[in-house]
Amino acid sequence: MLREMTLSFIGSGNMAEAMIRGLTGRQLIPPHNIVAAGPRRIRGRELEQRYHVRWTQENQEAAKQADILVLSVKPQVLPQVLVGIKPVLKSDVLVISIVAGVRISTLVSGTGTEQVVRAMPNTPGQVGKGMTVWTATKSVPPARHTQANAVLGALGEEIFVDGEEYLDMATALSGTGPAYVFLFIEAMIDAGVHMGFSRHIAERLVLQTIDGSVAVAREAKRHPAELRNQVTSPGGTAAEALYQLEKGGLRTIVSRAIWAAYQKSKLLGDLGEKESQEQGYS
16 A cells, blocks of 8 residues: 555654654565655664665655655744645645644645645654554545555554544643653652662563553453452552552542643644744645
């Protein structure tokens, strides 16, 4: 589905590299069919040597060759990027954006194409364990859906949703989610060190415990409450620890944090859309 396509990346940072790694590693597209554009020559040489893709410092050069164009730049530089590439894009190009907070209306206006996919990946995509939520305009045909699925699937798992409003929800839950997990990991490791473990041993214990717990949850396919009850003996250590977590309002704090991230995501999207309208991009 991709082997006859030219896939171009505008922005060649970590997420773009993760996609390139996944696509070439699974042999979904020949490396010479991938073009990556970015400002740093050293970075470009790294990508050429690691994955044998083509690289250029010229966004227009990458854009005009693209059958599928992935936008993976910072939101603040996107308006300038769109001005440069819009005149050279093919009329039937598929645009996939992983630019945080940029609405589909802005992307359609800024690229001049109706075939637009907007996606929210997360950082575990850098190691092929990502969760990407994506949606597409109604102008994207089934064959292009399949191609977008393959490109985004290179980061790990992906879920298609039929409304752009779900992207703000995904930003708060899975997009920002790794930050919550890392904080919990940090807190557990610090507790281990406080008890007397070396930081190295505490880190090993915590990381393997979390990794194993996730594996059990995936395989068991039961409600987390059931799994929690299985390791909670009456009057035991788990019961005491869970009592303290509940007493401290863990569930409420987590819920409030995710809701706050959701509200922030919507606000940033609204501000970005307003700015793009003022600048004439939407």
